[in-house]
Amino acid sequence: MANLKDVRDRIKSVSSTQQITKAMKMVSAAKLRRAQDAITQIRPYAKKLDEILSNVSATLDSISDNKYGIAREINRVLLVVITSDRGLCGGFNSSVAKATEAHIEENYASQYAKGDVELLCIGKKANEYFTKRGYTINEDYVQMFSELSFDKAKLAAEFVMSEFEETSFDRVDVIYNEFKNAAVQILRKSQFLPILESENEEEEEIVISTDYIYEPSKQYIVEELIPKSLKLQFYKAILDSHASEHGARMTAMDKATDNAGELLKDLKLVYNRTRQAAITTEILEIVGGAEALAASK
Numbered sequence: 001m002a003n004l005k006d007v008r009d010r011i012k013s014v015s016s017t018q019q020i021t022k023a024m025k026m027v028s029a030a031k032l033r034r035a036q037d038a039i040t041q042i043r044p045y046a047k048k049l050d051e052i053l054s055n056v057s058a059t060l061d062s063i064s065d066n067k068y069g070i071a072r073e074i075n076r077v078l079l080v081v082i083t084s085d086r087g088l089c090g091g092f093n094s095s096v097a098k099a100t101e102a103h104i105e106e107n108y109a110s111q112y113a114k115g116d117v118e119l120l121c122i123g124k125k126a127n128e129y130f131t132k133r134g135y136t137i138n139e140d141y142v143q144m145f146s147e148l149s150f151d152k153a154k155l156a157a158e159f160v161m162s163e164f165e166e167t168s169f170d171r172v173d174v175i176y177n178e179f180k181n182a183a184v185q186i187l188r189k190s191q192f193l194p195i196l197e198s199e200n201e202e203e204e205e206i207v208i209s210t211d212y213i214y215e216p217s218k219q220y221i222v223e224e225l226i227p228k229s230l231k232l233q234f235y236k237a238i239l240d241s242h243a244s245e246h247g248a249r250m251t252a253m254d255k256a257t258d259n260a261g262e263l264l265k266d267l268k269l270v271y272n273r274t275r276q277a278a279i280t281t282e283i284l285e286i287v288g289g290a291e292a293l294a295a296s297k
Helices: 004-058 092-107 109-113 124-132 150-165 201-208 218-296
Strands: 077-082 117-122 136-140 171-181 184-193
Touching (some): 004 171, 004 218, 077 092, 077 124, 077 218, 092 109, 092 124, 092 171, 092 184, 092 218, 117 124, 117 150, 136 150, 150 218, 171 218
Parallel strands (some): 077 117, 077 171, 117 136
Antiparallel strands (some): 171 184
16 A cells, blocks of 8 residues: 555645646747737738748749749758757647658658658757757758747748758758747648749639730739748748647646546545555554453553
């Protein structure tokens, strides 16, 4: 039977842990609200910019004429992996890491075997995970989330775009968690560069119906819009991951708090049973001693 002191210490420890998880849930909820506001505010702007870009580029001969739309033979690949800086958020980071490894195995196995797959890690957890496993880390932005801003994301996006432009890489993919709500994050694996041309003819016809006045020219507008759109999409992916992180942590801490409550109930039941058994044993010893004394007289 369990010792009463051990059970009391265990109850105290679990209660302390429950207070911590409850506090972390509240902190994550507050941070989630700010992160959610940021991603919901940028989505309409990003969508409209993409719509304008699709409209303008659809009237040109091909968007591949732009330096960011040139499709080359895939010899060297850069994967942008976005995770968090901290843990305690359930399977948020591990799902991205495992999806990245699966993505490499399914699509870039031959390039990886030649050492031509490199990773750009945004977030400490991705950097730690892939460094330990011997992957080639091209660049890391582990301090991105300390003071997240468009300027920081723009620097990373410009680095990726310049590497593609200089033909250091033929394909750039981004792997991250897209924010849906506090409890649901959708794992995304999307091609960042080269830019994909629209394959939906009906959608393209609808987009083309908008008439714009171009100054100075369509080609110039496209060349100006594409870099801005790419930087914005890159920043949007980081904001999505940031909001998803806080949602995942809030959900994980909520479950941890509930689990701690269930464990406390079980421990208190064990404590009461143990205490009752100890009292019963003492009573039996007293009664047995009294009977022994009475029999000896």
